[in-house]
Structure formats: C-alpha cells, structure tokens
Amino acid sequence: MKKSIFSGKRNRTFLLMTIPIVALFFCFNTLPLIKGFIYSFTNFRGYGDYDWVGLRNYMDLFTDGRVGKSYLFTFKLAVVATILTNVVSLLLAMGLNSKIKFKSALRGAYFIPNVLGALVVGYIFNYFFTYILPAFGQMIGSGALGSSMLSNTKLAWVAIVIVCAWQSIAMNTIIYISGLQTVPEDVYEAGSIDGASGWNKFKELTFPLILPFFSINMVLCGKNFLMVFDQIMALTKGGPAQSTESISYLIYNNGMSGGQFGFQSANAVIFFIVIVVISVAQMTVTGKKEEQL
Amino acid sequence: MKKVGKEQVNWPLTIVLILGLITVAFPLYMTIVIAFKQPSEMTNSVAGILSLPRSFSLANFKEAMEVTDFWRSLGNSILITVITVVLSVLIHSMLGYAIGRNSADSKFYKFIYLYIVSGMFVPFAILMMPLVKQTAEMGLGNMAGVIILYIVFYMPMNVLLYSGYLKNIPIALEEAACIDGATTWTTYWKIIFPIMKPMHATVAVLTALGTWNDVMTPLVIMSGTGKNTLPLAQLNFQTQFGTNYNLAFASYLLALIPILIFYIICQKQILNGVVNGAVK
Numbered sequence: 001m002k003k004s005i006f007s008g009k010r011n012r013t014f015l016l017m018t019i020p021i022v023a024l025f026f027c028f029n030t031l032p033l034i035k036g037f038i039y040s041f042t043n044f045r046g047y048g049d050y051d052w053v054g055l056r057n058y059m060d061l062f063t064d065g066r067v068g069k070s071y072l073f074t075f076k077l078a079v080v081a082t083i084l085t086n087v088v089s090l091l092l093a094m095g096l097n098s099k100i101k102f103k104s105a106l107r108g109a110y111f112i113p114n115v116l117g118a119l120v121v122g123y124i125f126n127y128f129f130t131y132i133l134p135a136f137g138q139m140i141g142s143g144a145l146g147s148s149m150l151s152n153t154k155l156a157w158v159a160i161v162i163v164c165a166w167q168s169i170a171m172n173t174i175i176y177i178s179g180l181q182t183v184p185e186d187v188y189e190a191g192s193i194d195g196a197s198g199w200n201k202f203k204e205l206t207f208p209l210i211l212p213f214f215s216i217n218m219v220l221c222g223k224n225f226l227m228v229f230d231q232i233m234a235l236t237k238g239g240p241a242q243s244t245e246s247i248s249y250l251i252y253n254n255g256m257s258g259g260q261f262g263f264q265s266a267n268a269v270i271f272f273i274v275i276v277v278i279s280v281a282q283m284t285v286t287g288k289k290e291e292q293l
Numbered sequence: 294m295k296k297v298g299k300e301q302v303n304w305p306l307t308i309v310l311i312l313g314l315i316t317v318a319f320p321l322y323m324t325i326v327i328a329f330k331q332p333s334e335m336t337n338s339v340a341g342i343l344s345l346p347r348s349f350s351l352a353n354f355k356e357a358m359e360v361t362d363f364w365r366s367l368g369n370s371i372l373i374t375v376i377t378v379v380l381s382v383l384i385h386s387m388l389g390y391a392i393g394r395n396s397a398d399s400k401f402y403k404f405i406y407l408y409i410v411s412g413m414f415v416p417f418a419i420l421m422m423p424l425v426k427q428t429a430e431m432g433l434g435n436m437a438g439v440i441i442l443y444i445v446f447y448m449p450m451n452v453l454l455y456s457g458y459l460k461n462i463p464i465a466l467e468e469a470a471c472i473d474g475a476t477t478w479t480t481y482w483k484i485i486f487p488i489m490k491p492m493h494a495t496v497a498v499l500t501a502l503g504t505w506n507d508v509m510t511p512l513v514i515m516s517g518t519g520k521n522t523l524p525l526a527q528l529n530f531q532t533q534f535g536t537n538y539n540l541a542f543a544s545y546l547l548a549l550i551p552i553l554i555f556y557i558i559c560q561k562q563i564l565n566g567v568v569n570g571a572v573k
Contacts, residue, residue: 006471006477009476010477014391014395017388017481018391018402022388022408025445029412032424032427035423035427095306095309099301099302100306100307100310101302102307106307106311108560109317111560112321112556114567115556115563116552116553117508117524117552118506118508120524120548123545124323127541128320128323132342135342139339170317171567174567175568175571175572178568216571226416227416229509233508233528248418251418252509255422256421256422269419272414272415272418272419275414
C-alpha cells in the first residue's frame with residue numbers, strides 16, 4: 001500500500017545514497033580486515049619480501065610469553081577497572097540524583113574528566129605517580145608509597161586502573177543518572193509500604209529497574225578497557241619489565257616498529273575474535289536477565 | 294513516609310559530593326600551579342610542588358607554544374575535527390535514512406545495516422597495520438586520510454543512531470512531499486534532514502569528542518608528514534620537554550584548554566549527546 005505512492009525513482013535515489021558510502025566503508029574497514037587476516041599467515045616484517053608460513057604464527061602466539069602476559073595484564077586491568085568504575089559511578093549517580101543543592105553544577109563538574117584527552121591526562125597522572133605520591137608517602141613515612149608506583153612491576157597496573165577509572169567514572173555516572181531518572185517515584189513509595197529500605201530497596205527495586213543502563217555501562221567499559229592504549233603510552237610505555245603491555249600496545253609496538261607485522265597480525269586476529277566473543281556473550285547474558293524481569 | 298510538599302535538601306550529602314570533587318579538581322589544580330611555576334620553585338616536597346606559584350607569568354606558555362608548534366597543531370586538530378563532524382553528519386545521516394526507510398521490507402538494506410553496524414566490533418588494532426600500508430599506497434598518509442578513516446570508524450555507531458531515530462519520524466511527510474512532486478533527494482534535504490536535528494547534535498558531540506582526543510589514528514597514519522594534532526604534539530615533543538616539567542605542564546594545560554572551553558559553553562548539549570548516544 002505505502003509503496004504504491006513512491007515511484008521506482010525513489011529506490012534508485014536510495015541506492016545512489018547507499019552504494020558509494022558502503023563502498024567507502026568496505027575499502028577502509030573490511031578490506032584492511034581481510035588484509036590483516038591474510039598477513040597473519042605470513043612472516044611479513046612490514047617491509048621487504050615475505051613467505052607464507054601457514055598457521056605457524058598462531059601456534060607461536062600460544063607459546064609466546066610476552067603475548068600471554070599482555071593478555072593477562074589486559075584482562076586483569078579490564079575486570080578490575082570495570083568493577084571499580086561501575087561501583088563508584090553507581091554510588092556517585094545515586095548521590096547526584098538525590099535531593100541535593102547545586103545538582104546540575106555538580107553533575108557538570110563530575111563529567112569534566114571525560115572530555116579531556118586520555119593521553120594528556122595520562123601525562124599529568126604520570127607526574128603525580130612519579131613525584132607527588134612518593135613525596136607524600138615520605139611525608140607520612142609510608143614505605144610502600146615512598147617510591148614511584150609506575151616503576152614497580154607489582155603496582156604499575158594499579159596506577160593504570162586508577163587513571164582509566166578516573167575518566168570512565170565520569171561517563172558511567174551520567175549514564176546511571178539517566179537510568180535512575182527513569183525509575184518512577186511511586187515505585188519507591190510502594191516499596192517503602194512493603195517495608196523495603198536501604199540495601200534491600202536498592203537490590204530489589206532500583207537495580208533491576210536500571211539493569212539496561214548497567215549493561216550499557218558494562219559493554220562500554222569492557223570494550224574501552226580491553227582496547228586501552230593512550231594511558232599505557234603516557235604512563236608506562238608497557239614497562240616496567242613489560243608488566244603493563246596491553247594487547248593494543250603490543251600490536252602497535254612490535255607490529256609497527258618491531259618487525260613482527262605478520263606475527264602481530266595473527267595476534268590482532270585473535271584479539272578481534274576475543275572482542276566479538278565477549279561482546280556477544282555480554283549481550284546474551286544481559287538480554288536474558290532483562291527478559292526475566 | 295515523606296511529607297507532601299517541598300522536600301528538604303540533603304545537606305550532608307551535598308557536602309560529601311562537593312568534597313568528592315577534589316578527585317576531579319586536584320589533577321587540574323596540580324596542572325595549573327606547575328604550569329605557572331619556574332623550575333627553581335620546584336622542590337621535592339609536596340608543599341613545594343603544590344604551593345601557588347610566586348607569580349603568574351606566562352613565560353612557560355610562550356615557550357611551550359614555540360616548542361610544540363601550538364597554533365599549527367591546534368589548527369590541524371580543529372580542521373580534522375570540524376571536517377570529520379560535518380561530513381559525518383551529512384554522510385551518515387544519508388545512509389541512516391536509506392537504511393531506516395528500507396530495511397523493514399528489503400533484505401538488501403537489512404544486510405547493509407547488519408554489515409555496517411557489525412563494524413563496531415572491529416578493534417582498531419587489527420586494521421592499523423594494513424591501513425598504514427594502504428593509506429600510504431593511496432597517497433592518504435596525511436590529514437585527509439585520517440578524516441576518511443574517522444568517517445569510516447564512526448559510521449557504525451552513527452548509522453545505528455540515525456536509522457533508529459528515523460523509526461520515530463512518520464513516513465506520511467515524505468508521502469505528502471512525493472505527491473507534491475518532490476524527488477526523494479529534495480525530500481531528504483528539505484524535510485528529513487532538518488527534522489533529524491536533535492540526532493545531528495548527538496552525532497556531532499560524540500564524533501567531535503572522539504576525534505579531538507584520539508591519538509592512535511593520527512599517530513600511525515600521519516607520522517610521516519611531520520604534522521601534529523594537539524594530543525599528538527604532546528606525544529612527539531615529550532622528549533624535548535626533558536626534565537622541565539613546568540614547560541611540559543604548560544603545554545598540557547594548553548592542550549586541555551580548548552576542549553574545556555568548549556565543554557563550558559556547550560555543557561548541556563554535550564551531556565545530552567553523550568547520554569542519547571549511549572542509551573539508544
């Protein structure tokens with residue numbers, strides 16, 4: 001019925017709008033993806049000749065200590081930073097959504113870290129961890145804080161978690177606030193008649209209602225933290241002793257200038273598969289939970 | 294139960310939240326005081342680093358501007374961001390329109406939609422190395438290449454936003470225009486494009502924040518040109534700052550100021566845009 005009004009010309013216009021743009025997308029997204037996949041079966045160094053090596057890169061990946069370490073580090077960072085970010089953001093959002101003074105000014109101020117560039121923020125924190133925190137540690141006589149966290153193989157990752165969380169909390173808080181605003185006031189009134197209060201009120205009423213916003217935040221955090229790059233570049237450059245090499249950083253560093261173009265392509269293919277699997281899993285899990293409600 | 298009427302302001306919580314702002318303000322305070330100080334004012338104690346500078350001289354900023362070629366880097370950043378945002382709004386809304394109006398009863402457009410949106414899962418890390426080669430071969434190892442890549446990278450998210458938004462716009466308007474003899478092309482520019490204004494704002498904010506702060510794409514694509522964006526300049530001139538942290542911090546502050554000013558002016562639009570983009 002609807003279609004009859006429009007002529008075939010309309011369809012042609014739509015095709016003319018679509019095809020050039022999709023071609024551009026293919027050329028700069030799908031094509032390099034395919035090329036990366038092909039390079040992963042070669043011993044290409046980024047220049048010169050190369051041979052096919054079959055699946056050798058992939059076999060080597062699983063026995064390469066440095067690659068394994070980077071996966072462990074990246075996942076540790078992603079999990080800890082995601083939990084930290086979400087807990088703090090949710091608390092902050094509930095605070096900023098209650099009956100407080102200067103509400104919009106406070107909300108605006110808490111969002112500032114998110115608009116700042118991660119690299120420059122990283123440099124600023126680099127100085128903080130290298131000079132200010134140790135100076136403060138010496139002042140209060142704490143041995144653990146007395147030296148730089150960034151040069152300590154056991155603590156450098158904590159510093160990176162803090163910097164990642166500092167910026168992400170701003171973003172997640174705003175999303176949680178918009179979630180809390182969708183919870184109608186009468187739900188709480190009904191809840192308090194049934195005797196719900198404090199933690200119970202949160203667990204039984206608030207949290208289920210903002211679950212969609214929780215899943216948005218989980219996906220956002222998970223993806224951003226797994227691809228962490230700028231913060232590593234600014235804070236540690238992968239050190240000390242390669243203890244903070246994220247997957248993206250390793251691919252960049254060894255693939256671009258370390259002569260491991262082919263090998264790191266294989267790493268990137270695996271990384272791509274990991275991202276897809278995690279994203280799909282996250283969506284199915286949260287999708288199921290939302291259905292149950 | 295709470296009483297009907299105006300509820301009381303929760304002052305203790307307000308105070309806690311204001312105190313919590315220290316976590317946001319402290320790094321910025323630190324940046325400002327260090328940027329204004331002279332190296333001789335810096336001592337190794339906390340007080341020495343964090344005390345107010347003796348005078349608010351702009352000498353550090355002047356030097357930092359020279360060292361990092363500030364104005365040219367700023368110009369490049371603005372150029373890249375503005376062109377990317379304008380082209381993204383034009384191109385992505387067009388594709389979003391074609392998909393949004395056809396995917397319900399066309400398998401072809403449904404496929405195109407899934408194809409483009411699945412691009413969200415592709416990490417830059419896998420595209421990076423082939424793209425460096427490809428852009429170099431095509432003569433696009435420069436700012437134009439970076440802009441094209443941004444348009445491609447932001448396409449999945451923006452097309453998703455636009456085609457979703459179109460579902461709420463009734464098709465009757467287009468039918469009326471069609472009866473009046475307007476072509477699809479004019480209908481789009483005269484009717485649909487203006488109606489999508491709220492979504493343009495969201496797309497513009499998200500794309501602008503992403504491109505302005507991005508380091509990785511210009512780092513790998515433009516490295517041969519000797520040109521910098523604002524964040525890239527911080528990375529490339531890191532060694533020239535040496536141990537003169539006052540100079541470095543003046544430069545960091547300069548790099549942060551444009552986006553801070555932009556945020557203060559457009560705070561409402563930015564917050565709305567970010568929430569809209571994430572929630573949809």
